[in-house]
Amino acid sequence: xxxxxxxxxxxxxxxxxxxxxxxxxxxxxxxxxxxxxxxxxxxxxxxxxxxxxxxxxxxxxxxxxxxxxxxxxxxxxxxxxxxxxxxxxxxxxxxxxxxxxxxxxxxxxxxxxxxxxxxxxxxxxxxxxxxxxxxxxxxxxxxxxxxxxxxxxxxxxxxxxxxxxxxxxxxxxxxxxxxxxxxxxxxxxxxxxxxxxxxxxxxxxxxxxxxxxxxxxxxxxxxxxxxxxxxxxxxxxxxxxxxxxxxxxxxxxxxxxxxxxxxxxxxxxxxxxxxxxxxxxxxxxxxxxxxxxxxxxxxxxxxxxxxxxxxxxxxxxxxxxxxxxxxxxxxxxxxxxxxxxxxxxxxxxxxxxxxxxxxxxxxxxxxxxxxxxxxxxxxxxxxxxxxxxxxxxxxxxxxxxxxxxxxxxxxxxxxxxxxxxxxxxxxxxxxxxxxxxxxxxxxxxxxxxxxxxxxxxxxxxxxxxxxxxxxxxxx
DNA sequence: ATGTCC
Numbered sequence: 001x002x003x004x005x006x007x008x009x010x011x012x013x014x015x016x017x018x019x020x021x022x023x024x025x026x027x028x029x030x031x032x033x034x035x036x037x038x039x040x041x042x043x044x045x046x047x048x049x050x051x052x053x054x055x056x057x058x059x060x061x062x063x064x065x066x067x068x069x070x071x072x073x074x075x076x077x078x079x080x081x082x083x084x085x086x087x088x089x090x091x092x093x094x095x096x097x098x099x100x101x102x103x104x105x106x107x108x109x110x111x112x113x114x115x116x117x118x119x120x121x122x123x124x125x126x127x128x129x130x131x132x133x134x135x136x137x138x139x140x141x142x143x144x145x146x147x148x149x150x151x152x153x154x155x156x157x158x159x160x161x162x163x164x165x166x167x168x169x170x171x172x173x174x175x176x177x178x179x180x181x182x183x184x185x186x187x188x189x190x191x192x193x194x195x196x197x198x199x200x201x202x203x204x205x206x207x208x209x210x211x212x213x214x215x216x217x218x219x220x221x222x223x224x225x226x227x228x229x230x231x232x233x234x235x236x237x238x239x240x241x242x243x244x245x246x247x248x249x250x251x252x253x254x255x256x257x258x259x260x261x262x263x264x265x266x267x268x269x270x271x272x273x274x275x276x277x278x279x280x281x282x283x284x285x286x287x288x289x290x291x292x293x294x295x296x297x298x299x300x301x302x303x304x305x306x307x308x309x310x311x312x313x314x315x316x317x318x319x320x321x322x323x324x325x326x327x328x329x330x331x332x333x334x335x336x337x338x339x340x341x342x343x344x345x346x347x348x349x350x351x352x353x354x355x356x357x358x359x360x361x362x363x364x365x366x367x368x369x370x371x372x373x374x375x376x377x378x379x380x381x382x383x384x385x386x387x388x389x390x391x392x393x394x395x396x397x398x399x400x401x402x403x404x405x406x407x408x409x410x411x412x413x414x415x416x417x418x419x420x421x422x423x424x425x426x427x428x429x430x431x432x433x434x435x436x437x438x439x440x441x442x443x444x445x446x447x448x449x450x451x452x453x454x455x456x457x458x459x460x461x462x463x464x465x466x467x468x469x470x471x472x473x474x475x
Numbered sequence: 476a477t478g479t480c481c
């Protein structure tokens with residue numbers, strides 16, 4: 001982008017003062033290279049969000065920002081609860097897509113002789129791929145019960161341990177969920193998809209802790225050097241997708257009736273206090289619960305796989321955090337505490353130390369923030385900062401961020417070659433789709449290390465540990 | 476992201 005449009009506030013913080021239809025400023029995070037490479041669509045999408053009714057504070061673009069449907073991926077927009085809007089495009093198609101990381105009590109040496117066997121078993125037991133379902137079938141009322149209860153429903157079914165729930169954003173359940181507002185078709189698509197990974201950038205990785213940046217925080221999070229961990233990156237499968245697909249046109253159609261002039265046809269939204277806004281909120285909350293239940297169900301399958309191969313393992317949930325959500329949260333605007341609807345699309349919640357929503361063990365150091373890298377590259381565990389409440393509505397980046405379209409990646413890379421290449425670096429890939437592997441090639445993404453450095457320099461999260469993949473199950 | 480175009 002044209003850097004002259006921005007005022008550099010600090011090495012990785014750049015302010016665009018509001019102009020034209022913008023109601024608030026925009027804040028871009030990243031080093032100079034990242035800012036220079038932001039494409040025009042992403043920037044204009046940030047300006048569109050800053051032009052919506054009831055937007056407050058500043059709209060943020062994370063270092064991994066790129067263009068999305070209407071609303072940028074890596075974007076944060078907060079709206080006043082009286083006059084603001086809720087946007088289906090501001091949450092994204094994969095509602096509550098997120099990452100959870102489990103500790104195992106194992107060291108990387110424990111896996112040397114059985115990594116391939118573990119990879120085969122995980123690939124066999126955990127359904128992956130587009131449109132692929134699993135053995136869990138939700139019949140009759142079970143689907144609505146899942147949509148209402150989230151991960152806590154799953155634990156009630158014997159899927160996982162009660163202590164998992166305290167380690168999930170919102171204790172594993174979204175209170176705004178209203179299954180009645182979820183389109184029937186969305187429910188039908190989900191009946192056989194519980195406990196499945198999906199495709200695209202979703203994965204299940206067994207990783208080890210390669211580096212620790214903050215010993216005290218790492219100890220509080222329960223991780224040490226060479227520890228084996230498991231990370232699960234997935235979302236609400238066909239259900240979330242169908243909710244977005246159905247609500248987007250409804251919002252676009254209804255906008256003029258609410259007196260909203262949409263800055264772009266794709267950035268559909270409805271007043272949070274309208275019937276349609278509330279309906280979407282109920283459906284989205286159900287979508288969040290679906291994703292939380294899904295990651296819980298997959299966790300259960302992972303535990304079974306470890307019991308079969310490495311029975312000494314003890315899989316405990318470190319944390320589960322989503323990066324496609326809209327939550328009601330309290331922030332100070334012009335010195336006054338206000339309830340806001342915070343959209344985070346491709347942005348991770350990162351609560352700072354002392355935040356009332358954090359479990360006791362994380363109060364001192366801030367929320368564990370899990371950042372999934374692209375396939376074959378590093379992932380990170382960060383911690384939330386106090387300052388991020390003021391700077392970014394307690395949000396930070398969510399991953400590496402694409403630099404190449406899926407189509408372009410398919411042309412440039414061959415899936416089987418990528419698999420072999422990663423194999424030479426000691427990373428086992430199991431997949432049902434070589435096309436998917438090509439689309440997810442490491443070079444189709446920005447350098448995650450650079451994204452993390454910029455995130456830390458911007459002051460919105462701090463490095464705790466770097467994870468390196470041992471094996472990866474790809475959809 | 477997605478029964479990868481109802």
